[in-house]
Amino acid sequence: MDFSIRAASLDDCKDIMRMIMVSRHVRAARNLEQDGFSKNPFFHVVIAEVPEQHRTKEGHTKIGYALYFYSYSSWKGRSIYMLDLYVMPEFRGKGVGKALMSKVAQLALAAGCHQLNFTVADWNKPSMDFYLSQGCFDVTASLGYHCMRCEGEALEHLAQP
Amino acid sequence: KMEYKLRKAEPRDVSDILRLVKELAKYEEMEHQVTLTEQELLEDGFGDTPFYHCIIAEIQGANSSDEPKVVGFAMYYFTYDPWVGKQLYLEDFYVMDECRGLGIGSEILRHLSNLAMKTRCTGMMFVVAENNEPSVQFYKRRGAEDLSQEEGWRLFRFDKDSLVKMATPPEE
Numbered sequence: 032m033d034f035s036i037r038a039a040s041l042d043d044c045k046d047i048m049r050m051i052m053v054s055r056h057v058r059a060a061r062n063l064e065q066d067g068f069s070k071n072p073f074f075h076v077v078i079a080e081v082p083e084q085h086r087t088k089e090g091h092t093k094i095g096y097a098l099y100f101y102s103y104s105s106w107k108g109r110s111i112y113m114l115d116l117y118v119m120p121e122f123r124g125k126g127v128g129k130a131l132m133s134k135v136a137q138l139a140l141a142a143g144c145h146q147l148n149f150t151v152a153d154w155n156k157p158s159m160d161f162y163l164s165q166g167c168f169d170v171t172a173s174l175g176y177h178c179m180r181c182e183g184e185a186l187e188h189l190a191q192p
Numbered sequence: 193k194m195e196y197k198l199r200k201a202e203p204r205d206v207s208d209i210l211r212l213v214k215e216l217a218k219y220e221e222m223e224h225q226v227t228l229t230e231q232e233l234l235e236d237g238f239g240d241t242p243f244y245h246c247i248i249a250e251i252q253g254a255n256s257s258d259e260p261k262v263v264g265f266a267m268y269y270f271t272y273d274p275w276v277g278k279q280l281y282l283e284d285f286y287v288m289d290e291c292r293g294l295g296i297g298s299e300i301l302r303h304l305s306n307l308a309m310k311t312r313c314t315g316m317m318f319v320v321a322e323n324n325e326p327s328v329q330f331y332k333r334r335g336a337e338d339l340s341q342e343e344g345w346r347l348f349r350f351d352k353d354s355l356v357k358m359a360t361p362p363e364e
Binding site: 147 | 222270
């Protein structure tokens with residue numbers, strides 16, 4: 032199956048929004064256009080597109096995306112954090128996910144990055160298997176790193192004098 | 193009584209930042225993993241688009257003529273989730289051993305939490321090694337949730353070599 036991978040532009044916003052809502056089972060993605068496609072974007076997106084003859088029955092040709100932003104490692108320096116990787120179910124198993132990741136890797140290296148980080152839920156075995164087959168390693172398992180968060184009341188409390 | 197103050201890092205601080213990064217890595221037995229250089233810290237933190245920000249804790253010397261000494265730091269940056277919005281990500285946070293127990297760590301965390309709220313972040317995130325009991329307790333006491341434990345989050349990583357392999361298109 033023929034497909035192409037490229038950096039997303041403002042015109043892709045509606046499709047990215049559509050796919051985010053499906054991939055995360057959410058009803059809205061706030062401020063996507065402003066936060067991702069203004070002068071100083073908070074994140075970047077690459078899109079997978081198929082030619083017209085492969086469009087879905089709803090008429091979509093944009094069938095996958097990867098959303099990432101630049102981060103920093105105190106050990107290695109410039110890094111990339113990949114927040115989302117999604118391919119519409121009917122287009123899986125055709126190398127689209129691999130190609131999206133390959134594009135993100137190319138962009139990461141071009142920007143002088145030394146590593147690519149992301150999180151996977153431990154109950155999501157197909158995803159974990161896919162990523163491990165691409166050559167990454169499980170930092171939580173090997174270094175015992177736990178992801179922590181302070182939010183809501185805990186954050187407000189911490190901010191008190 | 194040791195007086196300390198917190199301030200934004202400046203270009204002149206990069207050698208102290210690297211020193212403290214290495215001290216923290218050494219504490220985690222990972223000193224050999226630090227390949228970051230002062231030059232990179234300078235370009236990446238103080239150029240047109242900083243990749244990170246730093247706050248510094250310094251103490252005044254015994255005499256007023258002494259140079260203040262940098263004894264702690266926090267390195268952070270902003271991350272983004274389309275659903276929850278901006279987060280403040282705390283990459284490194286360290287106070288030198290001899291300066292612990294003065295409240296410097298708590299003050300740094302308070303400063304960062306305040307900054308997170310002022311910049312409309314919905315949360316502050318970081319990683320902790322599970323065998324680092326003092327740190328785990330420090331954060332849990334302050335209301336941090338362990339997303340790895342509670343929601344099964346695992347951090348995965350592609351290092352430089354595997355990134356290069358992934359970036360190379362397959363043979364046709």
